[in-house]
Amino acid sequence: SYVLTQPPSVSVAPGKTARITCGGNNIGSKSVHWYQQKPGQAPVLVIYLNSDRPSGIPERLSGSNSGNTATLTISRVEAGDEADYYCQVWDSSSDYVFGTGTKVTVL
């Protein structure tokens, strides 16, 4: 089965840059999507097709995907960015797969 590995937690000071990685075998050949989930709330799509942003998502959030790692980058981090973040792909042998999730803490 296809596995997506994320760091359990990332801590970042306000105004700095947070980078959340999503590791998977040859993930660069797949389309990666990212979701933000705040406590007690449903996930919200923040990046689709590796680097596209839905309307209403600030430009501070960006995505990239190459080799065995996809990355969600949050620039100029704000307190409101504190949340869990999940990556997601589709794999022919594993169907829809979500990453293990990363908790972003704003210091």
Add this chain to the structure above:
Amino acid sequence: QVTLRESGPALVKPTQTLTLTCTFSGFSLSSSGMCVSWIRQPPGKALEWLALIDWDDDKYYRASLKTRLNISRDTSKNQVVLTMTNMDPADTATYYCARIMASAGSCYLGYNWFDPWGQGTLVTVSS
């Protein structure tokens, strides 16, 4: 505006069958490219895809749960129903429904994502 809302029992007993309903608005499941999916999240754990149904009434299930799941739709009511048999405490989770808009002719392909999601409904399995 597209919205989805899950409904169903908050508590079920082990071995019982769970029935959840997703009521949606803002799109038609009869329209080409539209799909509705179910995803669950055990407390404190990651998301797990369960099933989806598409505009052609094609159905797809998580392989490990295929024998326990059934997904169906009522297009006149804008509802999708998920049933899960033989419930176990390990099935305790928040269950979400979400829309997929097929980006390459199928919702069972490598380019699709879930947007938007319903608020979720917590189901606890306990005697």
